[in-house]
Amino acid sequence: MELFKAVESRRSVKHFDVTAEMPAEDFTRLVQATMLSPTSYNIQHWRFLRITDISLRSQLKDAAWGQQQVEGASELIILCADINAWSDRPERYWADAPKEARDVLVPMLTEFYKGKEQLQRDEAIRSCGLAAQTMMLAAKSMGYDTGALVGFDPERVAELINLPEGYLIGMMIVIGKAAKVANGRGGQLPIDEVLFENTF
Numbered sequence: 001m002e003l004f005k006a007v008e009s010r011r012s013v014k015h016f017d018v019t020a021e022m023p024a025e026d027f028t029r030l031v032q033a034t035m036l037s038p039t040s041y042n043i044q045h046w047r048f049l050r051i052t053d054i055s056l057r058s059q060l061k062d063a064a065w066g067q068q069q070v071e072g073a074s075e076l077i078i079l080c081a082d083i084n085a086w087s088d089r090p091e092r093y094w095a096d097a098p099k100e101a102r103d104v105l106v107p108m109l110t111e112f113y114k115g116k117e118q119l120q121r122d123e124a125i126r127s128c129g130l131a132a133q134t135m136m137l138a139a140k141s142m143g144y145d146t147g148a149l150v151g152f153d154p155e156r157v158a159e160l161i162n163l164p165e166g167y168l169i170g171m172m173i174v175i176g177k178a179a180k181v182a183n184g185r186g187g188q189l190p191i192d193e194v195l196f197e198n199t200f
């Protein structure tokens, strides 16, 4: 599907065909495409937790106030991020760059994030947001429907998935085939309410 069409037709789907399965090659292709999303200093904070255990799915649904798409979609991914990725062997993020570039960028990124806890967390969340949108649009272009979710008890989900120290949960993403089309759009703001020029 052409990108603009995917952007315009992507909707948050709540009811999925529970019999539909996503072939392994589609799943891998989707994750690999998502991993091409941009991140500050190429830090790639994202950690994709694919939930394949049926009973865990059911417990996660309960933790998500019973939202059926958590259990009914073909795939459930909990999009997490390593807040400390900036300091975890950062030379990896520039492994394929020329040495001269790596030698500049690695100390630069370390200095940029060192001691700035709010920024470290903000950056991890930003990376999740970009990954999420890539994943949803790429999935749409591959013929799948998706939904993002933050309607869950984060502490319970963290406990269920054994979230490592220093990680955060960005959101859940469900992927599959819609069983029911999404309702009409809630209402987009007019462009002049959100688009500004030069200063506010």
Ligand SMILES: Cc1cc2nc3c(=O)[nH]c(=O)nc-3n(C[C@H](O)[C@H](O)[C@H](O)COP(=O)(O)O)c2cc1C
Pocket (backbone or CB within 6 Å): 010, 011, 012, 013, 014, 067, 148, 149, 150, 151, 152, 171, 182, 185, 186
């Ligand atoms: C980060 C995020 C979290 C969301 N959480 C939920 C959720 O828990 N349950 C739900 O039904 N929809 C959830 N949504 C879907 C939004 O309600 C939806 O994106 C919005 O109404 C716009 O509709 P559209 O995505 O169909 O264009 C979430 C969306 C985003 C981006």
